[in-house]
Amino acid sequence: xxxxxxxxxxxxxxxxxxxxxxxxxxxxxxxxxxxxxxxxxxxxxxxxxxxxxxxxxxxxxxxxxxxxxxxxxxxxxxxxxxxxxxxxxxxxxxxxxxxxxxxxxxxxxxxxxxxxxxxxxxxxxxxxxxxxxxxxxxxxxxxxxxxxxxxxxxxxxxxxxxxxxxxxxxxxxxxxxxxxxxxxxxxxxxxxxxxxxxxxxxxxxxxxxxxxxxxxxxxxxxxxxxxxxxxxxxxxxxxxxxxxxxxxxxxxxxxxxxxxxxxxxxxxxxxxxxxxxxxxxxxxxxxxxxxxxxxxxxxxxxxxxxxxxx
Amino acid sequence: xxxxxxxxxxxxxxxxxxxxxxxxxxxxxxxxxxxxxxxxxxxxxxxxxxxxxxxxxxxxxxxxxxxxxxxxxxxxxxxxxxxxxxxxxxxxxxxxxxxxxxxxxxxxxxxxxxxxxxxxxxxxxxxxxxxxxxxxxxxxxxxxxxxxxxxxxxxxxxxxxxxxxxxxxxxxxxxxxxxxxxxxxxxxxxxxxxxxxxxxxxxxxxxxxxxxxxxxxxxxxxxxxxxxxxxxxx
Numbered sequence: 001x002x003x004x005x006x007x008x009x010x011x012x013x014x015x016x017x018x019x020x021x022x023x024x025x026x027x028x029x030x031x032x033x034x035x036x037x038x039x040x041x042x043x044x045x046x047x048x049x050x051x052x053x054x055x056x057x058x059x060x061x062x063x064x065x066x067x068x069x070x071x072x073x074x075x076x077x078x079x080x081x082x083x084x085x086x087x088x089x090x091x092x093x094x095x096x097x098x099x100x101x102x103x104x105x106x107x108x109x110x111x112x113x114x115x116x117x118x119x120x121x122x123x124x125x126x127x128x129x130x131x132x133x134x135x136x137x138x139x140x141x142x143x144x145x146x147x148x149x150x151x152x153x154x155x156x157x158x159x160x161x162x163x164x165x166x167x168x169x170x171x172x173x174x175x176x177x178x179x180x181x182x183x184x185x186x187x188x189x190x191x192x193x194x195x196x197x198x199x200x201x202x203x204x205x206x207x208x209x210x211x212x213x214x215x216x217x218x219x220x221x222x223x224x225x226x227x228x229x230x231x232x233x234x235x236x237x238x239x240x241x242x243x244x245x246x247x248x249x250x251x252x253x254x255x256x257x258x259x260x261x262x263x264x265x266x267x268x269x270x271x272x273x274x275x276x277x278x279x280x281x282x283x284x285x286x287x288x289x290x291x292x293x294x295x296x297x298x299x300x301x302x303x304x305x306x307x308x309x310x
Numbered sequence: 311x312x313x314x315x316x317x318x319x320x321x322x323x324x325x326x327x328x329x330x331x332x333x334x335x336x337x338x339x340x341x342x343x344x345x346x347x348x349x350x351x352x353x354x355x356x357x358x359x360x361x362x363x364x365x366x367x368x369x370x371x372x373x374x375x376x377x378x379x380x381x382x383x384x385x386x387x388x389x390x391x392x393x394x395x396x397x398x399x400x401x402x403x404x405x406x407x408x409x410x411x412x413x414x415x416x417x418x419x420x421x422x423x424x425x426x427x428x429x430x431x432x433x434x435x436x437x438x439x440x441x442x443x444x445x446x447x448x449x450x451x452x453x454x455x456x457x458x459x460x461x462x463x464x465x466x467x468x469x470x471x472x473x474x475x476x477x478x479x480x481x482x483x484x485x486x487x488x489x490x491x492x493x494x495x496x497x498x499x500x501x502x503x504x505x506x507x508x509x510x511x512x513x514x515x516x517x518x519x520x521x522x523x524x525x526x527x528x529x530x531x532x533x534x535x536x537x538x539x540x541x542x543x544x
Contacts, residue, residue: 173414176403180411183400189382190360190392191457192415307402 002145003138004266005259010151012258013158014216018231019238019250020165021209027182027245028202031105035087036210037235038116039080041228043211044218045120046076048129062139062149064132065219073215080214081207087112088203096199113229120225129223154216161212165205166247174201182245234261237289241296243306252304260292261285313338313465313497314359314390319368321358328354330520331368336465341491341498343508343528345537346517352501353395355517356467359499360392361385373464387415391463395470395501398454401443405434408442408453412460420460427456430486448479455483459490465497466490472504484510508532 022036050072057068091112095105138146169175174197180188181198189195217227234257241256242249265288269281296304312335322328328351336342346352357363359370361382370377377385386392391412400408409427413420428435431452437445442453451471458466471487472480488510491498500507508514514531516524524536531537 176407176411177414179403179407180400180414183402184397186362186382187394187397187400188411190362190386190394191411192383192386192461193411194383 004263006145006147008259008262010154010220011262012255013155014213014220015234015238015258016251016254017158017161017209017213018235019254020162020247021206022235023239023242023245023250024202025206026239028178029199031102034106034110035113035116037228037232038113039084039207039210040214040231041120041225042083042116043076043080043214044223044227045124046079047072047215047218048131048223050075051131063153064134064136064150073212076215077208077211080211081204084203084207117225117229126225131218150219154220158216162251169247178202233286234289237293241293241303243303246303246305249303249305257289257292261288264288311338312336313373315371317369319358319365319370321354321363321365328520329358332522334515334522334525336497336499339491339495339497340513341500341511343500343502343511343514344517345502345508345514350517351520352517353469356392356469356501359390359467386461389464390467391458391461392467393454393458393469393471395473399442399450403442404439405442405453406438408457409460412457416461423460427459430489431456448475451475451483463496465499467499469501470503472507480504480506
């Protein structure tokens with residue numbers, strides 16, 4: 001049970017990073033970006049590519065990665081953000097300027113997602129990959145908790161990143177402008193906010209979060225060209241559950257989905273194993289997410305912390 | 311001397327024109343009221359001035375510079391501040407953050423500016439950390455006007471600032487608007503539906519069906535038969 005909870009918290013922290021990026025993007029750019037999951041994939045594979053070029057730089061004590069992964073992660077952030085801004089410049093910005101609806105923007109993002117996934121498939125092939133072949137053993141922590149050192153680092157880094165994004169949105173002039181555009185775009189323009197600049201920063205913040213979440217997922221699980229596409233389901237559910245545009249909603253939604261998916265499927269799997277029923281319950285994880293979102297939306301149609309706009 | 315002159319402005323939404331060859335002017339330090347029935351084009355005119363809607367034709371000259379084709383950001387930067395009738399605050403942000411957003415183009419001396427604005431609306435001072443969306447209707451209007459004042463505008467565009475307020479708050483808000491114009495030297499263009507708001511103005515314009523029908527100094531304006539017939543029901 002404790003192991004499942006820990007696993008859920010780690011998975012939830014990765015979902016939370018992506019959900020915060022997706023909720024910002026959905027709210028400020030006013031469309032659901034179906035390519036977001038593939039930017040997550042791009043982040044993970046960019047880091048893999050950099051690791052392939054770097055000499056062996058060793059690992060940090062107790063961890064499966066070292067300075068090489070730090071360099072790879074930073075490079076992957078730069079690559080992911082650059083590709084996002086490139087697609088915005090050649091594609092989404094033009095669509096915005098001709099005034100297409102949110103629905104068409106979302107459909108267009110679906111096209112971008114196919115392009116990125118196909119590119120990843122062409123470059124790296126369809127097979128599953130790992131950053132390192134080394135197997136990590138869980139270690140005992142106080143209170144009977146067992147955790148891999150990598151997981152602890154992922155959790156701490158995710159927490160630092162969430163706090164950093166929160167302070168960026170809360171304390172900086174650019175962050176406040178992003179919140180203002182999210183709240184009331186016309187009024188924000190009338191106070192002098194340049195919406196193009198805000199949109200650029202939204203891509204940047206979302207890109208950083210997508211890349212880091214992708215790298216963390218690669219460290220924790222594995223890499224595959226469809227990892228981001230599959231990851232979209234818990235991301236969307238977390239965003240919708242928390243309320244589109246809500247930072248805290250994305251946090252609560254991400255952690256709830258991560259923990260409940262791991263706990264519920266894990267407990268059912270354990271029960272089946274105990275009575276000797278052969279079944280792979282983990283494939284039903286998305287079902288848990290969907291049940292959650294249906295229940296939440298029936299009770300709170302705009303999500304837990306979302307507000308009706310207009 | 312005019313701070314704002316608009317001449318033969320035609321504007322609207324989509325293919326539909328709402329304003330037809332509207333012309334008027336506002337002098338430095340003047341409070342000018344614009345009245346008219348619902349759907350006359352009052353709010354649309356303010357949106358055109360604020361750069362939210364681009365005019366199809368005509369000229370808008372503010373402090374000697376043409377504003378036609380300018381973005382809302384650059385219009386605000388020239389010293390014109392718009393306070394819409396609805397959705398005029400950032401409801402998910404605190405009172406202080408709303409005021410800071412009002413000073414977005416100011417860049418410096420924001421704290422001093424907040425102090426100055428709070429001297430006009432002292433009720434806001436104790437609510438700096440409160441979410442704007444949780445304020446009462448009167449407090450929201452105060453915050454909206456205060457936000458509009460943050461950049462120390464030369465011309466303040468107020469869209470029905472007393473709409474929906476209790477009678478005692480209407481009087482208080484009108485006194486504040488007078489105070490803003492007299493003490494701070496701002497010109498004010500006031501879209502209104504109330505007689506009291508017209509009375510505190512220097513001049514009034516009557517708009518109906520997207521056309522300016524009548525203009526005069528307040529005393530004459532209020533007794534004009536066209537104004538009484540069209541707006542006050544004779």
